[in-house]
Amino acid sequence: MKNKIMTKEEAAELIRDDSTICTVGMTLISASESVLSSIEKRFLETESPKNLTLVHAAGQSDRNRGIQHLAHPGLVKRIIGSHWGLAPRWMAMISDNQVEAYCLPQGQMVHLYSDMAAGLQGRISPVGLNTFIDPRIEGGKMNSCTKEDIVELMQIKDQEYLFYPAIPLDTLIIRGTAADSKGNLTTDEEAIKLEVLPAVLAAKRFGGRVIAQVKYLVEDGSLDPKSVVVPGSFIDNIVLCSDPETDHRQTSSWYYDPAYCGKIRVSTQQGISKTPLDIRKLIGRRAVELINPGAIINLGTGIPNDVIGQIVKEKNMAASVTITVESGIYGGIQAGGVDFGIGRNLSSMISHQEQMLYYNGAGVDITYMGAGELDKDGNVNATRLGSQCTGAGGFIDITQNAKHVVFCSTFTAKGLKVEVGNGKLSIVQEGQVKKMVNTVNQISYSGNLAIEKNQKMHFVTERAVFEMTEQGLMLIEIAPGIDLEKDILNLMDFKPLISKNLKLMDQSLFTQ
Template identity: 85%
Template structure:
């Protein structure tokens, strides 16, 4: 078949009831908006397709679009993904038991695609042991209506691993920039490389249909073969986006900026100005002090990605450190919030899958991650905050293998207000919710495993810094102006060890 072009409505009609579909993207980057919104419209108009299983590695939404289009009871009966922090409809459906929901580590899912493509029954990995992914704890099940264990613990040569089984696919939905009539696909203007080809090959192993949304249909034979990410033989249908500014955006905040796909480098005058000195920047300033020259670091979503890169730049440390993000970007200036995972003036961009190979194997020198709760055993929860099931994303893959993990978090939350006076911190209004608790709501990071591996771990807040030791969590620093008993110990559900050399955090952290 030479011409594979179909309409978005025709693409939606190809999705069968009770089938398993897989989508590729991260945040809103490479989300196939035309196809996803057409599936939603078909369901709302005709009550079909129904009872789908949705598989996705990274979170794919900006709170409004992406896989949010599929968040309807009856449309999807089971979701197997990694992150829904920017998908409020999915979090609501999961917490309301309207869908069976499994959270698996993002890196393990992209690696699973390769195992599936190779005809293997699944993937063995130590990633996820001793966390909520471990079937002896929760098995990745995110609500009470999810009953079946889809992962298992196995022993191989006297070591424990989690077995992640292959998932037979019926339809894969991907996105590219250009395609020719035969389906040869490029991703030149996309802001990430992602795991497009491994997912395509995984789909083909099961005889699945591959549908690609593109911005441009180009003449046959006009594409540079080196720029072709997916050969046309593996693509069944092409949907040309009819409204690219709305439905084929490079990312949520930008329709197209050549700096985000490496086509140009912007001048320093166009880069973001200094961030204001607020509570997030205070935490980031202290966290950055752990960096040693030559370090390769990772930035997780939230406080780390939003402020660490800017602080490194302000401190003129760029030549001393290499910043990476799980999407596959190196260096540059990272965007944050709903545009997590992209950056300008990058030094390199590799695929999502290759980045996770590095994080899972060698591991970064330091990873900076956000956190919701810390308990007396050094366990951290970043995946189930109250009733909100945000999911893990790349959190477990990265934290379990990094040499040094630095969690960045406010000490309390919901209503916390501070002020700075002459290099001292004053708590104007305390947060209503404690973050240092007896037992975390969900184990996203295992303190026990960290101690067994002799992994360095610090928990940095605006008023205190804690360190994981083999005897438990130890308070090692407090902010100037903070009362140890009133502002720290009374607001913890457990009593930490207190260092005999308890220090005061440097006053310049709290000075504009």
């Protein structure tokens, strides 16, 4: 049996010019820092490997690390991923046409790995129709240098679908907690399960190499077989991390916290102190009023993940609802920001792929998402903000199939300052950028498709609440202290329908 254990430098030497590599992770969770940084170092010193195609499902960076190591012109010629909001160098390269860039829905990418592993030519799904993923609109192409169409429109029994083609993988880079010399891999100390095995089997379908970075090397036969996530026969090379505190962190903010991988449960008094009433919490408070008891909830990044769970606990609603995140976690206390996707005191955890099966199929009862723009047709842009191509992540998978979609956003952007208190809202300084526009910069969510599917949709801001109706987008509530003409209609590029029963938002929302 060959020796599978090698150094990070030796692993980097295995990457060939013009090859396709795939990485597995989310934010910085399970990022193979040792291997990725060694590939970067080799390229900067030798200009090889070059002209790579990089494939990744979730976003994998904390603004500095993860796939940021590969963001160099010449190192990667094409990127196929879902999200770059925490990868500023990638967003800059995409915006500057320094790399061909395709954004595909995160859930469709993890499902594609399974379809590839099964020997299929690709994945057929309705997810992405009527959005920028649709080839009739942009085909997922994120800049002008990206020419080739890789997403196709299909029709089966009078129903429209998108076809996502298989992507032959030459090298897959994954991370685990422990491995033996045969390559049997566990992920016990990782904060989420991710889509490790489907990606491994997808690579193997094409004869690809699998490189695994680990924290511990253990004696052969010492691993519980039920804990082995990837059998050793599927792993070609093992890299033992030499500096785990830097290069094998559980997540960006923590080297290792046993509460985030379910080893312990922390006191319920940790992490749930009441947060002060600011504009984000105000928006979250109004949004939470839309929850029905018994609902299964999804939280997206930004305002939703950062405040909704906290408010649910403050209102003693936690026992009557189930909070989920696209990474596969259920319940608990969610982390946010650069640590999106993990939580303490979870009730359960499933894989990323299994979670997306639920989101794409049955669909959650209610999802909370951030938003950048809203237009007269109820279309929402959350994926291209100005010149910044953040990408979709799981946004499209989740919003197209949820029973109720609630967007949480400030009314304007860039410089907005408000005062909240005494039962009303005061605008101290108006934002310089309008979010209510005639036509969104990119269609991440289709208002027309929502009407066709009879889907509930609300757009909640600090001063106004909109609802999607069969007649169109309707203003249904305004904040106390706000002037309808001056503070709302004059700051919109279009005039919405105005409810005959236009209401004031509950004054208690504006009281600490």
